[in-house]
Amino acid sequence: MTRGMTTRQNVIKALYVGIWSALLAASWACFTIRQRPWCSLEQKRKDAHLLVLTAFSTYGHGDYGSVQQLNVNKLIQLRRVRDNGQTGYHYDQALFNFDLKADLSPAFDWNIKQLFVFLVVEYESKKNVLSQVVVWDRIIERKEDAVLNLKAEFLDYPLRDPAVELRNKNITLRLVWDHMPLTGTLFMRSDLVNSTILPDQYT
Incomplete structure (x- = not known):
């Protein structure tokens, strides 16, 4: 595009x-x-x-924040696991930590109640043209807390693929923040896409 x-x-x-x-x-x-x-x-x-x-x-000021760094710091786990629930299905699971530097403070104005910030992992698979999985999120209610400088931050939720296709998979990290205004409709912004390739063998 x-x-x-x-x-x-x-x-x-x-x-x-x-x-x-x-x-x-x-x-x-x-x-x-x-x-x-x-x-x-x-x-x-x-x-x-x-x-x-x-x-x-509030929709015309044009500065909604930016991301300076977003990358996988270290892969902790990539393995095939089994769901212990009723289904008993197997799926691939990846755990990693990541580095993030972002300044989202410009997104705050008089009409913003809070930001809902989340990290999305995107990848293509045989089953889905594009799979999107949220692996980390945070609610920011004050402008002073909107400058993020995270090092080796752990995921809130594991990356899981029911199609068992994470090995040797090219995954893309994308930071998205949802503007939640006091009045008006919600709208989202995203910035800095970074890709990495997972190992071709389980760890």
């Missing part, structure tokens, strides 16, 4: 999010205005316009 195409898609997504946020704000404005019958019609119109413009304002 070309850079130009990616930029156009981001613009379209931003407009889509902004329009829906404006509609939500307009609905809230109508509800709020109905609760204040003592206000003049002109004041009600001004309040509605202000709420709609406010909803748009």
Whole structure:
């Protein structure tokens, strides 16, 4: 995918999010205005316009944070394991730690309640064109905590593949952060994709 195409898609997504946020704000404005019958019609119109413009304002600043480093630090385990539950299925399981440097503080503005940050492992398999597995996550509620500098961070959840195809597999790490606003719709950003090849034998 070309850079130009990616930029156009981001613009379209931003407009889509902004329009829906404006509609939500307009609905809230109508509800709020109905609760204040003592206000003049002109004041009600001004309040509605202000709420709609406010909803748009947080989607246009263009700086949502960035990732400086993201890579596998050390592979701890790659083996075939069996589910001890009712299914008894076998699957491949990989455990590793990773390094991460990211500054997501620019994503915070007056309308952001929190960020939901998660690490996704992506890979292709015979069964699925693209498999995506979340292996780590964190909730960030303050701007001061949005600068991440992690070294040899362990996974929260193991990488598991029910198709038993992780050996010699090229996996891609992607950091994604979900913006959770006080008003408006949720939207996501991602940055810095890094790939590594797992061993061709179990460890």
